[in-house]
Amino acid sequence: MDFSTVALLPRPMDGSKLTAHFSRYLGTRMSTCTLVTLAMLALFSVQGRPVYGQSASPQDSGTLQGSVRDPCGQLLASAIVYLQAQGGSQPVIAQTDSAGTYRFPSLRRGMYVLRAKLAGYSDATSGSFVIGENETKSIILALKPLKAETTSSPATATEFFDEPSFTVAGVTDTTNLGGHGSDTIVRTKEALAKDTVSLGKGLQARSSKASSVNQSEIVLQEAAAHEPGNFDVNHKLGKLLVEEGKPREALPYLERASKLNPSSYANAYQLTLAYVGSADYQRARALVQALLTTQLREARGNAELHHLLGNIEGKLGNPVEAVREYQLAAELNPSELNLFDWGSELLMHRAAQPAIEVFTKGNRLFPHSIRMLLGLGSAWYAHGSYDQAVQHFCEASDLNPADSTPYLFMSRLQTTETIPSDTLVEKLEQFVRLQPETAQANYSYALILWKRRKGPEDSGTSAQVESLLQKAVHLDPELAVGYLQLGVLYSERKDFRKAILSYQKTVEADPRLEEAHYRMGQVYKLTGENLKARQQLEIFDQLSRKRAGEVERERREIQQFVYKLRDPTPSAQPQQ
Incomplete structure (x- = not known):
C-alpha cells in the first residue's frame, strides 16, 4: 500500500474482514456517510462469494454473521460453516475468511441451526435460533482442538486473556469526586495516578553514547x-533523528523515503512517530489507521500499531478510543508495556476497579516489574485501600531496594495518613539508610517520624526530625516542602523567629505553595504583626482560589470512565 499520501479515513476493506473488525477498529472514527459507504462495499463483496442455498428477497431478508474461534478466542480461518433451516433439505454453506469470520445474507424468516467444522477440531453446533425479517444476528462458535497440545496460542495470551470482567462504556463529568473533607485524599489519588502514568513516559535507553550517535548523524547527513x-x-537518518528526539528534523527524510518506497511498513511507522513528536496528531492517526487497514487485509494483528494509536487518541482528547486501543494491543500481545499502559489509562480516568484487574494480571505475568506493582498499589489506593497500597509499594521496593521510585510513591501516602503504619516507617528508614545523601529520602523519613512522634513533649524525635530536615534542604536548597516542615516544627516549639524565616524560604523556593502563606500569616498574628498577617492571608486566599480553578479545569479535562462489569465473581472483585 502507498503510505506516502494518506487520507484521513482508511480505504475500503474486503467485506468479510470489515464485518469482523468494522465497529472495533474503525467505527468510532468515521463519519456516518463513510460508514454507509463501507457497509455497502462490504455487502457487495460478500454477495460475490460462493454461498449455496435458497435466499429471500432483499426487501424482507435477514442476515447472520459471526466468527469461529478456538477456546482461547483466536479466530480460525477456513472453517466450514453450515446453516440449516428448519424443514429445509439442503444447508447453506460458507467458509470463514482469513479473519475467521463468516456471513450469511438474504435469509428467509424462520428457525435455523448453525454448525462449524475444521480439520483438527471437534465440530461445534449452536442451539436453534430465529432470524426475523430485516434482522441481523451475530453468533460466535468455539471449536475445541482434538488434542490439547495442538493449541497454538501463546502461553501468555492463554494465561491472561480469560476475558476482562469490565467494558469501558464512556466518560462522565468529574465535578464531584468526594464528600466533605475528602479533598486531600482525592488529590493524593490524582497525584499517584499521574506518578503511575509518568512511569510509562520515560525516554528510551540508547545503546550508544551521544558522541557516537552524533557521528552517525553526520555521516548519514552527508550521505543524504x-x-x-x-x-x-x-x-535510517529519519529514524535516528526520531530516536534522538528531533521529530521535526526527521520529517523531510522520512517523507522522502515514503515517496521512494511507499510500501515500507518500517518507514511508515517511523513517519507516524515523527508526526506524533511534532504534535501533528491528525496525520499520525490517518497514517496509523492506513497501516492497520493493510494489516487487517493481510489477516495480521499488530499490537504496536494499536498501542501507538492509543497514544495518539489520548493526545487528541479521545480517552475512550485510547483505552480501547490499549486493550486491543494487550489482547494481541500481553507484553509488560501494553498491560501497564492499559492499566495506567484506566487509573488516570478513575476506573480503579478495572485498573486493579489489569495490573493484577500484569503482575502475575511480569512479577519482577516494579512499575506494575506501583500501578497496582496506586489503583488499590484509588479504590480506598491504604493497606493494599502500602503492601504493593513495599513489594516493589523489595524487588530493588536501591530504586528510589517506590519510596517516592510511599511518601505520597503520608499526606493523608495521620498515623503511618510500622511497615511504611521501616521502608522510609531503609530509604534514608541506603541513600543518605538524597534530599527526598531525608525529607520523607523526617515527615513520617514527625507524624509518629508522641507530641510536643517528644523532644528526642523533634531533634531527629530537625536534623533530617536541615540536611534535606542543605542537599536541595529548592526543596520548598522541607523548609515548610521546618517552619511547622519551629512553630510548635514557639520559636516564631525561626518559623517565619523557614516560611520565607519556603515561598522563595515555591511562591505558589499556599500553605506556607497561611502558616506565616498565623505566626504573624501570634507575634502581633497584624498587617503582615493580613497580607499573607490575602495571598493565601488568592492562591487557593487560583489552585481550585486549576484543579477543576484539570478534572474536567481528565474525564472519568464509565464502565460495566461482566458477570463479576464476588470473591475476585475488590470491595468498596
Whole structure:
C-alpha cells in the first residue's frame, strides 16, 4: 500500500474482514456517510462469494454473521460453516475468511441451526435460533482442538486473556469526586495516578553514547546530501533523528523515503512517530489507521500499531478510543508495556476497579516489574485501600531496594495518613539508610517520624526530625516542602523567629505553595504583626482560589470512565 499520501479515513476493506473488525477498529472514527459507504462495499463483496442455498428477497431478508474461534478466542480461518433451516433439505454453506469470520445474507424468516467444522477440531453446533425479517444476528462458535497440545496460542495470551470482567462504556463529568473533607485524599489519588502514568513516559535507553550517535548523524547527513534518492539513507537518518528526539528534523527524510518506497511498513511507522513528536496528531492517526487497514487485509494483528494509536487518541482528547486501543494491543500481545499502559489509562480516568484487574494480571505475568506493582498499589489506593497500597509499594521496593521510585510513591501516602503504619516507617528508614545523601529520602523519613512522634513533649524525635530536615534542604536548597516542615516544627516549639524565616524560604523556593502563606500569616498574628498577617492571608486566599480553578479545569479535562462489569465473581472483585 502507498503510505506516502494518506487520507484521513482508511480505504475500503474486503467485506468479510470489515464485518469482523468494522465497529472495533474503525467505527468510532468515521463519519456516518463513510460508514454507509463501507457497509455497502462490504455487502457487495460478500454477495460475490460462493454461498449455496435458497435466499429471500432483499426487501424482507435477514442476515447472520459471526466468527469461529478456538477456546482461547483466536479466530480460525477456513472453517466450514453450515446453516440449516428448519424443514429445509439442503444447508447453506460458507467458509470463514482469513479473519475467521463468516456471513450469511438474504435469509428467509424462520428457525435455523448453525454448525462449524475444521480439520483438527471437534465440530461445534449452536442451539436453534430465529432470524426475523430485516434482522441481523451475530453468533460466535468455539471449536475445541482434538488434542490439547495442538493449541497454538501463546502461553501468555492463554494465561491472561480469560476475558476482562469490565467494558469501558464512556466518560462522565468529574465535578464531584468526594464528600466533605475528602479533598486531600482525592488529590493524593490524582497525584499517584499521574506518578503511575509518568512511569510509562520515560525516554528510551540508547545503546550508544551521544558522541557516537552524533557521528552517525553526520555521516548519514552527508550521505543524504549526496544521494537524495537513496531510500535506505533517508530512512535510517529519519529514524535516528526520531530516536534522538528531533521529530521535526526527521520529517523531510522520512517523507522522502515514503515517496521512494511507499510500501515500507518500517518507514511508515517511523513517519507516524515523527508526526506524533511534532504534535501533528491528525496525520499520525490517518497514517496509523492506513497501516492497520493493510494489516487487517493481510489477516495480521499488530499490537504496536494499536498501542501507538492509543497514544495518539489520548493526545487528541479521545480517552475512550485510547483505552480501547490499549486493550486491543494487550489482547494481541500481553507484553509488560501494553498491560501497564492499559492499566495506567484506566487509573488516570478513575476506573480503579478495572485498573486493579489489569495490573493484577500484569503482575502475575511480569512479577519482577516494579512499575506494575506501583500501578497496582496506586489503583488499590484509588479504590480506598491504604493497606493494599502500602503492601504493593513495599513489594516493589523489595524487588530493588536501591530504586528510589517506590519510596517516592510511599511518601505520597503520608499526606493523608495521620498515623503511618510500622511497615511504611521501616521502608522510609531503609530509604534514608541506603541513600543518605538524597534530599527526598531525608525529607520523607523526617515527615513520617514527625507524624509518629508522641507530641510536643517528644523532644528526642523533634531533634531527629530537625536534623533530617536541615540536611534535606542543605542537599536541595529548592526543596520548598522541607523548609515548610521546618517552619511547622519551629512553630510548635514557639520559636516564631525561626518559623517565619523557614516560611520565607519556603515561598522563595515555591511562591505558589499556599500553605506556607497561611502558616506565616498565623505566626504573624501570634507575634502581633497584624498587617503582615493580613497580607499573607490575602495571598493565601488568592492562591487557593487560583489552585481550585486549576484543579477543576484539570478534572474536567481528565474525564472519568464509565464502565460495566461482566458477570463479576464476588470473591475476585475488590470491595468498596
